[in-house]
Amino acid sequence: MxxxxxxxxxxxxxxxxxxxxxxxxxxxxxxxxxxxxxxxxxxxxxxxxxxxxxxxxxxxxxxxxxxxxxxxxxxxxxxxxxxxxxxxxxxxxxxxxxxxxxxxxxxxxxxxxxxxxxxxxxxxxxxxxxxxxxxxxxxxxxxxxxxxxxxxxxxxxxxxxxxxxxxxxxxxxxxxxxxxxxxxxxxxxxxxxxxxxxxxxxxxxxCEASAGAETKRFLKELASQIPEIKEIHAIRTRKIGGSVFADLHLLVDPKISVESGHKIGGKFKKMVLESNKDIVDVLVHIEPFA
Ligand SMILES: [Zn+2]
Ligand SMILES: [Zn+2]
The missing domain is CATH 1.20.1510.10 (Cation efflux protein transmembrane domain)
Structure with a gap:
């Protein structure tokens, strides 16, 4: 128990x-x-x-x-x-x-x-x-x-x-x-x-209401702190038992390797989870920045 x-x-x-x-x-x-x-x-x-x-x-x-x-x-x-x-x-x-x-x-x-x-x-x-x-x-x-x-x-x-x-x-x-x-x-x-x-x-x-504008702002703010992230969009949040689950798209340089893109996503996720205890999971989709 x-x-x-x-x-x-x-x-x-x-x-x-x-x-x-x-x-x-x-x-x-x-x-x-x-x-x-x-x-x-x-x-x-x-x-x-x-x-x-x-x-x-x-x-x-x-x-x-x-x-x-x-x-x-x-x-x-x-x-x-x-x-x-x-x-x-x-x-x-x-x-x-x-x-x-x-x-x-x-x-x-x-x-x-x-x-x-x-x-x-x-x-x-x-x-x-x-x-x-x-x-x-x-x-x-x-x-x-x-x-x-x-x-x-x-x-x-x-x-x-x-x-x-x-x-x-x-x-x-x-x-x-x-x-x-x-x-x-x-x-x-x-x-x-x-x-x-x-x-x-x-x-x-x-009813799958979002976690609110405050959480969205927080995620955008954090993304802006990582220079490799060119843009963040399609941010969706919802709550499960009071905890926040988020999924979002991160736009990165189209020429970098899959491995580098994955690293950027992982870095972002780690930052989010460490600086906001209400958010328990982030699903990142990596996309080429055009
Ligand atoms: Zn009572
Ligand atoms: Zn997208």
Whole structure:
């Protein structure tokens, strides 16, 4: 088992235990004190636990080196898992929003109370700490799934804020109705937004979006530093599991040998890989400069 995979699994496992504890606390307290917002937040923690399990199991597959069936490696499995995490969150958001809407006709109970407030505050503190810890691990191990899961923890922290505010509002303004439902709907909207920011980069990657103008500029700039390269064109980039793969044409003096042309290509590739850690492969096509 690779060191990175182990670290991804370890980091995610700790997050999963916390999510499981939050699920239990929010769902039971939300149910007993009839707070729809807190219960919804608990369902959300349950979906978080499920996505953690997916990362723990998935890391085993996407860290696998390239083989006969997957010559570009298995990193797109990570992309796929990232998109599923986003989609799962979007469905949770729609479910929570729908529950809030259909309960506007229900008889409004008394203010959910301080236990709901305490659970929400604890959740905010725990999730914010978990965000900071997970994102540092994600950056260290360059794992897009860990980084997206970290941002997810941050959105979880934010999503408990309306729950806490609804309790405070009910305490200071006892005549206000539907605070709990409104809080639940706010939770849903925040989650929907979070789900898009998680899934969007993965969707772009699956659709073969380029790595961006910045990468293209970088490759041109590097080519201009090698005098034997007369021109560079047909630059194409794409991402696989967050890493960049590039293919391009280098134009060289038509009179030089195949061997010299090959050397120039190799020199360029080495320079690229050494000076940009996001780029993991460059395919060079050598062409005569006319
Ligand atoms: Zn979440
Ligand atoms: Zn060409």
């Amino acid at each position: 690779s060191k990175t995979k182990k670290q991804i699994q370890k980091t995610t496992f700790k997050g999963m235990i916390i999510n499981l504890a939050l699920t239990a606390a929010k769902c039971s307290v939300g149910y007993l004190s009839k707070s729809q917002a807190l219960f919804a937040d608990g369902i959300h923690s349950l979906s978080d636990t499920a996505t953690d399990i997916m990362i723990i199991i998935g890391a085993k597959f996407w860290e696998q080196p390239a083989d006969e069936c997957h010559p570009y490696g298995h990193a797109r499995i990570e992309t796929l898992v990232t998109i599923i995490i986003g989609a799962a969150l979007a469905f949770t958001a729609l479910f929570i929003g729908w529950e809030a809407v259909i309960s506007f006709n229900d008889k409004v109970d008394k203010n959910p109370g301080w236990i709901v407030f305490s659970i929400a505050i604890i959740s905010i503190i725990v999730k914010e700490s978990l965000f900071r810890w997970t994102i540092s691990k994600g950056k260290k191990f360059k794992s897009s799934a860990l980084i997206s899961n970290a941002w997810h923890h941050r959105s979880d922290a934010l999503s408990s804020i309306p729950v806490a505010i609804a309790v405070l509002g009910g305490y200071f303004f006892p005549n206000l109705k539907y605070l709990d439902q409104i809080a639940a709907m706010l939770v849903a909207i925040m989650l929907l937004k979070a789900s898009w920011s998680i899934a969007h980069p993965g969707i772009l990657e699956i």
